[in-house]
Amino acid sequence: MSQAPAAGRLAHRRSRHIRERIIELVLLSSALVAVATTIGIVFILVKESISFFSQVSIIDFLTDREWTPLFSDPHFGIWVLLSGTLTSSAIALSVAIPVGTVLAIYLSEFASARMRETAKPILELLAGIPTIVFGYFALFFVTPLLKKIYPELPGFNLLSAGLVMGVMIVPYISSIAEDAMRAVPMSLREGAFAMGATRLQVALNVVVPAAFSGLAAAYILGISRAVGETMIVAVAAGMQPNFTFNPTEQAATITAYIVQVAKGDLPHGSVGYQTIFAAGLTLFLLTLVFNLLGYYLRKRFREEY
Amino acid sequence: MNDEQKKPDPSTLPKKAASQALNFFYGSKQALKNINLPIYDRKVTALIGPSGCGKSTFLRCFNRMHDLYPGTRYEGQIRLYPDDVNLLDKSVDPIEVRMRLSMVFQKPNPFPKSIFENVAYGLRIRGEKRRSVLMDKVEEALKSAALWNEVKDRLDELATTLSGGQQQRLCIARSLASEPELLLFDEPTSALDPIATASIEELIHQLREKITILIVTHNMQQAARVSDFTAYMYLGDLIEFGWTDDVFFRPKEKQTEDYITGRFG
Numbered sequence: 415m416s417q418a419p420a421a422g423r424l425a426h427r428r429s430r431h432i433r434e435r436i437i438e439l440v441l442l443s444s445a446l447v448a449v450a451t452t453i454g455i456v457f458i459l460v461k462e463s464i465s466f467f468s469q470v471s472i473i474d475f476l477t478d479r480e481w482t483p484l485f486s487d488p489h490f491g492i493w494v495l496l497s498g499t500l501t502s503s504a505i506a507l508s509v510a511i512p513v514g515t516v517l518a519i520y521l522s523e524f525a526s527a528r529m530r531e532t533a534k535p536i537l538e539l540l541a542g543i544p545t546i547v548f549g550y551f552a553l554f555f556v557t558p559l560l561k562k563i564y565p566e567l568p569g570f571n572l573l574s575a576g577l578v579m580g581v582m583i584v585p586y587i588s589s590i591a592e593d594a595m596r597a598v599p600m601s602l603r604e605g606a607f608a609m610g611a612t613r614l615q616v617a618l619n620v621v622v623p624a625a626f627s628g629l630a631a632a633y634i635l636g637i638s639r640a641v642g643e644t645m646i647v648a649v650a651a652g653m654q655p656n657f658t659f660n661p662t663e664q665a666a667t668i669t670a671y672i673v674q675v676a677k678g679d680l681p682h683g684s685v686g687y688q689t690i691f692a693a694g695l696t697l698f699l700l701t702l703v704f705n706l707l708g709y710y711l712r713k714r715f716r717e718e719y
Numbered sequence: 720m721n722d723e724q725k726k727p728d729p730s731t732l733p734k735k736a737a738s739q740a741l742n743f744f745y746g747s748k749q750a751l752k753n754i755n756l757p758i759y760d761r762k763v764t765a766l767i768g769p770s771g772c773g774k775s776t777f778l779r780c781f782n783r784m785h786d787l788y789p790g791t792r793y794e795g796q797i798r799l800y801p802d803d804v805n806l807l808d809k810s811v812d813p814i815e816v817r818m819r820l821s822m823v824f825q826k827p828n829p830f831p832k833s834i835f836e837n838v839a840y841g842l843r844i845r846g847e848k849r850r851s852v853l854m855d856k857v858e859e860a861l862k863s864a865a866l867w868n869e870v871k872d873r874l875d876e877l878a879t880t881l882s883g884g885q886q887q888r889l890c891i892a893r894s895l896a897s898e899p900e901l902l903l904f905d906e907p908t909s910a911l912d913p914i915a916t917a918s919i920e921e922l923i924h925q926l927r928e929k930i931t932i933l934i935v936t937h938n939m940q941q942a943a944r945v946s947d948f949t950a951y952m953y954l955g956d957l958i959e960f961g962w963t964d965d966v967f968f969r970p971k972e973k974q975t976e977d978y979i980t981g982r983f984g
Contacts, residue, residue, distance in 0.1 A: 526789075605828040605890070608782055609841045609897065610818035619840070623831040 459698060462691035469685050475692065481655040481671075483686045490689065492696055494657040498572065498665035499697075502647050503640035505576025505661055506583055510636050513580070514587025515629070521588065522595035523617040534589075541585040549649030552578035557650065570652030570664035579646045587636045594628020595621050627712045634708030638701045644669035668693045726962055729948070733760040734800050735901055735931040736781070741807075742794035743776055743785070750776045752955045753795075758901070760800075763923060763932045765946035765963065767939060769978070772952040774935045778903050781806065781933065782820045783813035799901075818845065821894035822903040826910045827886035829878035829893075834870050837878045837889055841897035856896050864892035865922055884915025891922060895930075902926065904934040908941065920945050939979060943967050951975045 467475070470490045478491030517537075521530050557574040561567050567574075598621050606616045622629065652664030653674050666674070672690045680687045736758040743751035751773050758764050766774040776785075783806065785791040796805040799819075806816050821841075829837050836843075838857040847853060857874075861867040866888040870881070878889055887907060894902060904923070908916040923932060923945045936942050942949050942963065949966040951959045951974075959966055959975045970976040 599828075601824060601826055601828045602830065604784065604787070604822075605824060605893075606830065606840070607787060608784065608817055608822040608824075609844065609893070610814050611840075611844050612814060615844055619832075619844075620830050626831075 456698070459691055459695045462688050463695045466685065466688035466692045469688075470692075479657055481657075483689045484680075488685070490692075491657070492668075492693065494655045495666060495668045495671050495693060496696065497657050497659055498647070498651065498655075498667040499641055499669070499700075501659050501661055501665065502572045502576040502579060502643075502651055502667055503637065505573060506579035506640040506643070507633075507636060509577055509580025510583035510587050510640070511633055514584045514632065514636065515591055517584065517588040518591035518595060518632075519617050519622070522592045523613060523621060537585040537588060540582075541589075543582070545582065545643065545645040546649065548578050548582050549575075549646040552646055552650035564662065567662055568652075568664050570650065570654075571662055572647075572651050572658075572665055573661040575647045575649075575651035576661060578650065579640060579643050582643070582646065583636045583639050586639055587632045590632035590635060591625070591629050594625040594632065597628065598624045627714075630711035631708055634704050634711070637704050641700055641704070642669065642697065644673060648673050668697050729757070729759065729962070732762070734758065735760040736797060736799050736806075738777070738780070738795070738797045740795040741777075741780065741797060743773075743780060744792040744794075745776075746790045750955050751780070754957045756950055756957055756960055758931060758933055759948065761927060761929070761931055762947040763927045763934060763945055764948040764950065765942035766933070766935045766950050766952060767937065767942050767978075768952035768958075770937065771954075773955040774952050775905055777952070778822075778905055778933060778935050781901065781903055782817045782822055783807070783811075784822070786813045818897065819899060820901045820903060821897065821899035822905065823887070823890050823894055823907045825906045827883060827890050829881070829886050829889055832878060833875045834878050834881070834889060835874040838892050838896050840893060845897065857892075860892040860896035861889075863895050863926070864888045865918065865925075866892055882915075884911050884918060887911060887915065887919060888922065891919070895926075899930065901931045901933065904932065904936075906935050906937065909937070916941075939967075951978060953978075 475490050475492050477493075478489050479493065480489035480491050481494035482489045521533060525533065552574045553569075556578055557567065557569060557571065560571075560574055602620055602624055603616050606620045611619065647667045648670040651667065651670065653666050653670055654664055655671065656663060656665035658665050672693055675687065675690045734757050738754045738756045741751055741754040742749060754777060756764075756777075766777060768774050779785055780793060780797060785793070793807045795807070797807055798804065799806050804811065818841075830840060832840070835857055838860050839847075839853045842853055842856055847856075858867060858871075861870060866885060869885060870889075873880075878886065881889060887910075891907075908919050911919065920941065923934070926932060927947075934942075934945065946963045948961065949963040950957055951966060951970075951972075953974060959970060959972045961971075966975060967979055970979060
């Protein structure tokens, strides 16, 4: 059988082929911007941290109970900064997770369509407020308020910063949690209503467990935001490294310390300057762990309908 | 199942429920028009008709499911016997209605809980906490739904690990556990394969001894196989109602005959 030449009408169109290739390249390069940035950040963090850890032992970094990089007898105990980060995050999350979840349940299961249309833009507005504004709100409004209840509270403290940070995180959690709950099929709710369940029972017994993977994702995002939050703690929690889990004390967080050093006049390349990369790497690893946990939870508890 | 010779006059049978001059509206659109239909006690009544004829809408009036959605409106009555109350009355709590009338849906919709907790759910929301009572009722319901032997060793597994047919029998068990007076089936086999369908139909056969059943189906053979009475609906009107074999073999209305013989629908 002789092979006929490709018929003109069915032959490859060169121009179309080239156009497709160009579009593909444009899309690929946009994707690469994000990937390359991430790789670049990790590369810098690791490179500078290696140089830092060649001068400071990693054991000291993890076990020393003091953080005094600028003293003549320097100590580099990251737990001093980590305690501030963990305490302020814990306060923030103890506000944001319950409030965000309850808000999401209300918006998804109880609110009328009109109420929802009104409340959601307001919440998005809250999410759009610059964090520096929240920081000054904590320092000049919430702290004086707390001082009325507890007069010994210092002007800079983790409690006030953590509470305001919690309010800031509420819309992030409520928005993702509400999306997850609204994605639960109506047929599942109807099944529970048909058994004689009340709205609250349907929400708590059926919708929340069915949306669990989405709720987990919302909480993980909230944790990452809390751990990485900078301006609120830098403004309202103080800059003084302090190994404490007491919310009524002032303490620097990892992020607040990085701001302080990056804006300061330490010479580049000195050990003091390199501390911010080691601290940054710690922060990065912390959020990485939470993101991996979130990924695992999403996969583990995903419900297919 | 229907004894040709000894078919009593339906009006002499005890009724479980009856719709009286029932109209139903989605917003301004009227979906049910003046439906008068008796549901006889411990009989299976099938609702048939082409898509959009209002048969599911009618079924969902019984347990007030439409109350969940804004812009819906009932007119007329659905009387439940022996209480002789109007289920649609404003003074009647839809939650109380749903406690006594159970519904099985088109697609199996097990809750994201264990097999045991799915069946126990109705009892739990009624406040039953005693483990031994729950265990007995769950076992009884799963046996009634012909599922016990398949799941008795895996009651703590997630219900979503069951096959589609098993999930639907689980949903039936879930409905039975709270001992309903009237069981509403909304096309319960439309998402199932023929073998699973046969087992559900067999189950309906057994259940009609104890409980009144109202079933919506668009499978006419299924209506003929499982029901005692059949109602044919079209565009929100009830066209014909009677003993199933009368409706299928001696329809009074030309429309019914056209639909049943496949000339239309």
